[in-house]
Amino acid sequence: MAEPAPGPRVLLVDDHPMFREGVRFTLTRAGVPVVGEAEDGEAAVELARRLDPDVVVMDLAMPGAGGLAATRALVAEGTRARILVLTMSGEDTAVLAAVRAGAHGYLVKGVGPDEVVAAVRAVAAGHAVFGPELAGRVLELIAAPGSSSPPAPWPPELSEREREVLELVAQGLSNQRIAERLFISPITVRNHVSHILTKLQLSDRREVMLRYAARRDP
Structure with a gap:
């Protein structure tokens, strides 16, 4: 029997070592390798350049350069890594700022281990992932008057x-x-x-x- 395909390679970014240890254990137990860890945004950008991960699991609130700045920097560099925010704040401003910066998913700390693993795999597969308490709000925030430029018209080239x-x-x-x-x-x-x-x-x-x-x- 063929062995299952390895999970996406993850760079874990959080300033709390115990939290990183817990997430690392959760991911590796599920067959998702953690290839590197960083405790601030600057280190995250440097490691992402070196390690070329598939997914960066990113905290937002960290000393020095936080996760939002790191996300912007990685996106500006054209990284192929997809960014999943895993942080304490579920406030609208934080969620919308992360999405605008280029995050592909957003989870609030406290979600179950299975949800974290599923989100990492989904983000790696090209999906936009938000916790169940966030999904509807994200769409409302994006569509809210004044939150962005006018919506694009439906493209005529599509069937x-x-x-x-x-x-x-x-x-x-x-x-x-x-x-x-x-x-x-x-x-x-x-x-x-x-x-x-x-x-x-x-x-x-x-x-x-x-x-x-x-x-x-x-």
Whole structure:
């Protein structure tokens, strides 16, 4: 029997050693290797350059350069690593700032170990992930008047089905949920999402949410 594929390589960033130890144990036990650890934003950026992780699990509140500055720096450098925020604050301003900075997911500390593992895997697979208490609020914040530029118009180059999928991706639904809503297979949804990202020259679902979340109907 073939061995299961290794999990995404993770860089863990948090200024509390005991917390890092707990997250590291949770991830490695689930087959997700932690390839490096940092206790501040500057070290995180340097290690990400060196280690080329798949996912950076990032705290926001740290001494010196915090996680928000580190996220901006990594995104500005064009890192391929996807950034999952795992922090204490669930306040709207912190969540929206992280999303605007380039985070692909946001969890509040205290979530269960299984949720952390699932979020890391989902973010690595290209999904935008937010804790259940945050998902609806994130969309509301992105779509709120004055929170961003006017929503982009629905792109005419997409097929009718692709526009349906785009609308549901913009609402934060997973491929499975979209498949159930549209009565198609998850594989078909995945193919539609791939075509949408290519046609719109967007890199991931987070960018779809930022650009189209304010739209609710074609």
